[in-house]
Amino acid sequence: xxxxxxxxxxxxxxxxxxxxxxxxxxxxxxxxxxxxxxxxxxxxxxxxxxxxxxxxxxxxxxxxxxxxxxxxxxxxxxxxxxxxxxxxxxxxxxxxxxxxxxxxxxxxxxxxxxxxxxxxxxxxxxxxxxxxxxxxxxxxxxxxxxxxxxxxxxxxxxxxxxxxxxxxxxxxxxxxxxxxxxxxxxxxxxxxxxxxxxxxxxxxxxxxxxxxxxxxxxxxxxxxxxxxxxxxxxxxxxxxxxxxxxxxxxxxxxxxxxxxxxxxxxxxxxxxxxxxxxxxxxxxxxxxxxxxxxxxxxxxxxxxxxxxxxxxxxxxxxxxxxxxxxxxxxxxxxxxxxxxxxxxxxxxxxxxxxxxxxxxxxxxxxxxxxxxxxxxxx
Amino acid sequence: xxxxxxxxxxxxxxxxxxxxxxxxxxxxxxxxxxxxxxxxxxxxxxxxxxxxxxxxxxxxxxxxxxxxxxxxxxxxxxxxxxxxxxxxxxxxxxxxxxxxxxxxxxxxxxxxxxxxxxxxxxxxxxxxxxxxxxx
Numbered sequence: 001x002x003x004x005x006x007x008x009x010x011x012x013x014x015x016x017x018x019x020x021x022x023x024x025x026x027x028x029x030x031x032x033x034x035x036x037x038x039x040x041x042x043x044x045x046x047x048x049x050x051x052x053x054x055x056x057x058x059x060x061x062x063x064x065x066x067x068x069x070x071x072x073x074x075x076x077x078x079x080x081x082x083x084x085x086x087x088x089x090x091x092x093x094x095x096x097x098x099x100x101x102x103x104x105x106x107x108x109x110x111x112x113x114x115x116x117x118x119x120x121x122x123x124x125x126x127x128x129x130x131x132x133x134x135x136x137x138x139x140x141x142x143x144x145x146x147x148x149x150x151x152x153x154x155x156x157x158x159x160x161x162x163x164x165x166x167x168x169x170x171x172x173x174x175x176x177x178x179x180x181x182x183x184x185x186x187x188x189x190x191x192x193x194x195x196x197x198x199x200x201x202x203x204x205x206x207x208x209x210x211x212x213x214x215x216x217x218x219x220x221x222x223x224x225x226x227x228x229x230x231x232x233x234x235x236x237x238x239x240x241x242x243x244x245x246x247x248x249x250x251x252x253x254x255x256x257x258x259x260x261x262x263x264x265x266x267x268x269x270x271x272x273x274x275x276x277x278x279x280x281x282x283x284x285x286x287x288x289x290x291x292x293x294x295x296x297x298x299x300x301x302x303x304x305x306x307x308x309x310x311x312x313x314x315x316x317x318x319x320x321x322x323x324x325x326x327x328x329x330x331x332x333x334x335x336x337x338x339x340x341x342x343x344x345x346x347x348x349x350x351x352x353x354x355x356x357x358x359x360x361x362x363x364x365x366x367x368x369x370x371x372x373x374x375x376x377x378x
Numbered sequence: 379x380x381x382x383x384x385x386x387x388x389x390x391x392x393x394x395x396x397x398x399x400x401x402x403x404x405x406x407x408x409x410x411x412x413x414x415x416x417x418x419x420x421x422x423x424x425x426x427x428x429x430x431x432x433x434x435x436x437x438x439x440x441x442x443x444x445x446x447x448x449x450x451x452x453x454x455x456x457x458x459x460x461x462x463x464x465x466x467x468x469x470x471x472x473x474x475x476x477x478x479x480x481x482x483x484x485x486x487x488x489x490x491x492x493x494x495x496x497x498x499x500x501x502x503x504x505x506x507x508x509x510x511x512x513x
Contacts, residue, residue, distance in 0.1 A: 107472045109379040110426065131379065133429050133470050141426025172509045173379065182510060211510050225508060266513060303513055363508040 004187065006038055006050070007121030011191070013054045014118060015093030018154050022062050024100065025146040028118045030062035035121055037061075094119075095195040099158025102166040103149050110145035111166045117142055120188055122179060130179045160196060164204050164260065167192070171208050182212055202251035203261030209244035210267035213237040225367040229276040241271045262291040281311035298328055306334050314342035332358060333368055340375065349375035381429060381470050381504035382477040384484055386497070388436050390461035395496035396489045403490050414487045422469060422480070433465035468504075477501055 010031060017027035034057040038050075047053035101115040113131075116122045122130075128138035171185035189205045217231040248264045266287045273279040288304035291297075301324055309317020317338045324331060336351035352372035359365035400408065415431075422428035440454040467484065471477050481499045489495035 109470070109472050112379070113426075131470070132381075133426075134423075137423055137426050137428050137470070140424050144424075144426055169379075172511050173507055207511065215510075228513065263511070267511075270513070360506050361508050362505045365505070 003039070006035065006042075008187070008191065009051050009054055010035065010121030011094040011097045011119050013051060013058055015097055016055050017058055017062060019093070020059070022059075022066075023150070024118075024154065025143075025150060026062055026065060027058070028146065030058045030065065031121075032117070032123065033061045034058035036123070092195040094191065096154055096158075098163045098192055098195070099156070099160075100149055100152060100154065101145075102163040103152055103158065104162055105148050105152075106145055108166070108169060110141055110148070111162075112169055113138060113141050114145040114149075115166050115188070116170065116184070119191075120184055122184070126179050130181055160198055160201065163192065164200060168204060168260075171211075182208070182215070186212060199251040199254050199256045200258040200260050202247050203258055203264050206244040206248035206251065207260050207264035207267055209240045209247070210264060210271050213240035213244065213271065223363075224370070225363045227367070228270060233274065236271065241268075244268065245271070257290065257294065259291060259294045262287055262294060266291075279310070281307055285311045298324065299330075302328050302331060302334055306337065309338045309341060314338045318342065329358075329360060330355070333364075336368070336371065340371075345375045379470065379472060380474070380477075380506060381468060382481075383500075383502045383504065384467045384469065384481050385500035385502060386464040386466065387500070388462040388464045389459070391498040391500065394489075394498060396491070396493050398490035400489070407488065407490060407492060410488050410492060415484075418484055418487070419467070422467075427469050427471050427476075427480070429468035429470050431465070431467040434463055436462060436464070438462075474503075477503075 013034070014027055014031045017030060018024055022030070031054070034054050037057055038054060042050075097119050098115070101118050102111045106114065113127055116127050116130075117124065124139050124142060125135050127142075128135040131138070133141075167185050167189050170188070171182050186205070186208050189201065189208060193201050193205050213236050214228075214231065216237065217233070217235040218226055220226050244264065245268050248261065248268055251261050252265070266284055269280050269284050269287070284307045285304060288300060288307055291300045292304065302321070305317050305320035305324065307317075308320050318335070321331070321335055321338060326332070332351050332355035336348045336355055339345075339351060340348035349372050352368050352375065356365050356368035356372065359368055400411075403411070419428055419431050436455075438455050439452050440456070441450050441452050444451045469477060469480055471480065478501065481501050485497050485499050486494040487497070489497075
């Protein structure tokens with residue numbers, strides 16, 4: 001059994017331990033230990049029932065730890081009785097774990113770390129490497145997160161929107177490392193989609209698939225950024241696009257629109273265009289209008305202005321842009337692009353250079369500097 | 379989730395409030411200062427926000443390429459170098475406000491008389507990653 005399949009069993013095994021009365025933090029440690037043991041033992045001696053094996057080993061490890069703790073504590077005070085198993089599950093256990101790990105009392109970074117460990121089954125070291133922090137720091141972040149949610153009842157229903165925000169963060173701001181966090185976010189969102197029937201879960205999954213499909217085309221051989229219009233569309237993963245579109249259409253058919261479905265619809269329209277010139281910008285602008293009604297995110301209005309520049313011409317785009325706060329991220333970059341399209345390369349070059357100094361990451365800075373240089377050296 | 383660099387200067391930052399050079403502190407004051415820095419780093423590790431901390435010697439050398447087949451040219455240190463870095467700490471925090479709060483705490487490290495130095499620390503954001511979803 002591969003590592004990913006093995007990790008897929010993590011939430012159900014953990015939920016069984018919690019249902020048997022183990023506290024979440026100790027059960028989570030025991031499941032991690034069992035996963036490590038499985039990686040060590042299984043290649044030579046694969047079990048017939050992988051999940052049963054993990055439950056047995058994790059439960060034994062939990063009992064060992066609890067007994068050691070108990071005998072240590074017994075000298076000081078009386079130990080509470082083992083808590084009785086909880087009531088019969090009202091909701092899917094896996095779903096409950098997602099809720100717990102994305103609990104609103106957690107900061108975004110701790111919710112991300114806890115989700116990747118307790119739901120994703122990644123080790124602390126893998127998570128630390130992925131986010132470029134020392135393992136000791138990540139270990140503390142995770143144990144603090146566990147303490148924060150220790151008072152939350154496992155059966156307490158949560159808000160699926162908080163879970164989606166955490167998964168979106170893992171997908172969108174994942175660092176590149178040994179673990180492919182984008183693929184991991186897709187796996188976790190797929191798993192969530194089997195645990196709950198919700199159009200926004202489907203919308204986020206579609207959004208991830210449609211963007212993941214473009215990944216091979218997003219980066220030049222030198223590591224530079226390739227913008228959407230310049231991407232080699234032959235390198236887009238048509239299988240992922242087809243899957244994303246099917247999932248999105250089924251979600252949209254239920255007529256409960258949300259922001260992830262709207263974002264996915266925009267991604268699908270890009271995916272549908274054989275060339276950049278054939279993009280249906282009019283529909284994209286309409287989807288940005290929908291998105292604007294669903295959220296009050298000013299970035300949406302900025303993106304809409306750029307889309308309007310394609311649909312109705314650069315002057316319409318610049319007019320829409322003029323109504324927005326110039327301090328918005330990528331405002332200057334958008335203005336540079338629209339000025340170039342409007343036939344004013346001198347202004348565009350100046351704005352590209354200015355935008356480069358404000359870029360939020362190195363790839364964008366290099367890209368914007370290259371745009372300024374291209375216009376300055378012609 | 380964003381990384382920030384807290385930069386400490388030997389030279390180049392505005393003068394602190396408690397502006398007595400370290401070589402004029404008592405040994406106990408130096409110990410108290412070192413302890414504060416260690417405790418601060420240990421506390422940040424516990425909150426899951428510590429990434430790295432390093433101190434630099436003030437004695438640096440400037441080096442540059444001098445052409446094919448020739449050894450690099452070295453020069454300095456230059457007394458007129460305006461900006462001299464003493465060390466840094468890298469933190470990984472949820473918000474800019476949290477980064478400012480932590481820099482403020484680090485700047486309260488005790489100096490002469492056991493009083494906070496009120497040292498100016500430079501707070502610099504790391505470049506983030508290119509997000510996957512941009513449109």
